[in-house]
Amino acid sequence: MASSLWKRSLVLALLLTVIFLQPSEGFSRAALPFGLVRRELSCEGYPIDLRCPGSDVIMIETANYGRTDNKICDADPFQMDNINCYLPDAYKIVSQRCNNRTQCVVNTGSDVFPDPCPGTYKYLEVQYECVPYIFICPGTLKAVGDPTLEFEAEQQSGAWCKDPLQAGDKIYFMPWTPYRTDTLIEYASLDDLRSGRQTTTYKLPHRVDGTGFVAYDGAIFFNKERTRNIVKFDLRTRIKSGEAIVASANYHDTSPYRWGGKTDIDLAVDERGLWVIYATEQNNGRIVLSQLNPYTLRFEATWETVYDKRSASNAFMVCGVLHVVRSTYEENESEASKSQIDYVYNTKLGQGEYVNILFPNKYQYIAAVDYNPRDNQLYVWNNFYILRYNLEFGPPDPDEEPTVSDDATSTLPPRRSTPAVLKTTLSLSFTQRPSLNSSISTDPLTEEHPEPPADPTAAASVPPASRRFCEPTEKRGISWPKTHRGLTVERPCPRGTRGIALFLCLTGGVWNPKGPDLSNCTSHWVAQVAQKVR
Structure with a gap:
């Protein structure tokens, strides 16, 4: 009888736990047990091996190189007398080597660490956590470096990328041929790509429109041919794990990038997650930007810009900021063509502006541009050539939202949205081009019903972000x-x-x-x- 009551109590407790358990927010795949600190210790002359399961990465909490205890790593007594031996830079050195990696091996000795106390037998003690990968925004894009040629492909157009949430060197490679693209090629590394040594190929469940595919957390996302649908394909199970419709999006060469190629719906990844770049008739063929949850395939928010999509050569995301590449070609061949990042749109501020950042375009046929937030590089396919670009960043940080400047004014009163819609409209004055109007909503192209504002000045101020x-x-x-x-x-x-x-x-x-x-x-x-x- 007592045993039966105990079992019933246990079942009731489990049910209550499940009922009151709060779902995780954001892009998390499941509730993760933060605060579980792991400890590793290695004596001088031996390596220390830090590991995290799955795609979780190392985050160093503490690191101590030296000797602060005479009971660890026994040696001759005179080598253990000094227990005030401590290297202040140990944390910095270990963090630089190990943070954001799934595995890290560090040799405990003078080849890695400066010697804080010669003659003392030292040890390395590290405490770390395994956490989901956290990208740190490198700042505002200031310049694009000259490209590095990695490979010359047989196809003029296509796309290639890495999975930013995987620590390895795998390359995902998809040459594009109209109406015939249904295969993804995987290479173990850049060297294997250059040598043509394929690791495996994936037969996709549908043919692909355009060169806008991306890899993200063990899956690829692509535009299903002749549709406005985005397909998620799991690379581990080799099956389709989801499909989402981009409501009202133009597709199949209605609003492609300038070169064509059925690039109406482009996907991008950055420090903030997964994005969809497209155009709609409601926005007069101009670029619309949506953030897509990679696990639920739900649209988190949508922004409309003033930039005509067919005028863009390509686009990519960095730190939640859209960067539009535009190439112009001179009729006189003696004059060099001009290629630049022509327009940026900051989704956090809901603001766009025209800029002029040189984009080296030696081969003059940009088919795909993909940014990798793990290495902060661009992966470009340009007229048969497979290229990588280094980027130069500087202040301010797009994640640090400033207050609106004195000359920034609102031409529209603030709007109160319905519970299902969050929409804000701003108009800002810029010295280079006329003011730009853009809007944001929580669902692509959802209509809203404005109400008179209680405070006409409310829209003119935007609180600074912490x-x-x-x-x-x-x-x-x-x-x-x-x-x-x-x-x-x-x-x-x-x-x-x-x-x-x-x-x-x-x-x-x-x-x-x-x-x-x-x-x-x-x-x-x-x-x-x-x-x-x-």
Whole structure:
């Protein structure tokens, strides 16, 4: 009887847990157990091996190289006497080598670390977490470098890319031929691509329109031929795992990029996730941009721009900012053609502007441009040539939303949307081109019903966004690294003491004004006295 009651209680507890469990938000695949810190230790002369399961990556919490304990990594007594041996840069060195990788091996010794105390037998102690990959925005795109030629293909057009959420070097390669493209080729590395050594090929469930496919978290996404549908194809199971309709999108050479190729619906990935670039008749053939959840295939938000899609040579995303490439060709062959990033649209601000960033275009037939947020490079297919471009970034960070400048005005009153729609319209003045009007909604091309505003000045102000990270600093004799907001950093206590010091990065992206918490730091003398008292 008691056993039966116990089983019923257990089942009831499990049911209550399931009922009250909150679903994860954003693009997470499942609720992840944050805060599970792993610890690895290696003595001098031996490697330390850090690993994370699946596609999770390493995030270093603490790293200590030296000796702060005489009971770890035994050696000759005179090599263990100094227990105040500590390398301040150990955390920085290990973080640079291991962060955002699924596996990392570091040799414990002077070939990696400067020697903080010659003659002392040292060890490396690392604490780390396995977390989903977090991309850090590199800043605002300032310049595009000259391309590096990787390979010359047999087809004039196509697309190639890497999966930014996979740590390996796999290349996904799709030459494009009208009405005949239904195969994806995988190469293990760039060297294999250059040598033509295929790892495997995938027969796709549908033929592909255009060169806009992308790889993201173990799947590829592409535009199904003669439709406005996006197909998700799982590379592990080799089956179609989803299909979404881009409502009202022009397709099959109605609004392609300038070169044609049925590039009406283009896909892109960046630090923010998965995007769809297309045009609609409602927006007069101008570029519309939607963010697509890669797991549910639901549209998270949509923005309409003023840029005519057929005038664009191609487009890509960086840090939630659309970059439109435009190429013009001179009739006189003695004059060089001009290719540039002509227009950018910041989805966080809901603003677009014309720019002039040179885009080297030696081969003059850009078929595909794909940005990889893991290595911050462009993967381009240009007139048979497979190219990579390095990018130069600088301030400001698009993730740090500034207040609207004094000369920015709103030509439309603020609108209150229906519960299903969130839509904002802004008009900004720029010195280079006339003001640009653009809009954002939570569902592609959803109509809204405006209501008179309560405050006519409300649309003219946009609140600044808080910082995502606390900047590196030195407080109380301890170097604190760049830290994501909301996290607490652990570092070894200052010299002459032992224990762990804590410093909280507040949700506003600033360090706790109270300073680091050193309550766990005690002197070696106090520790020795405490041991004797025990």
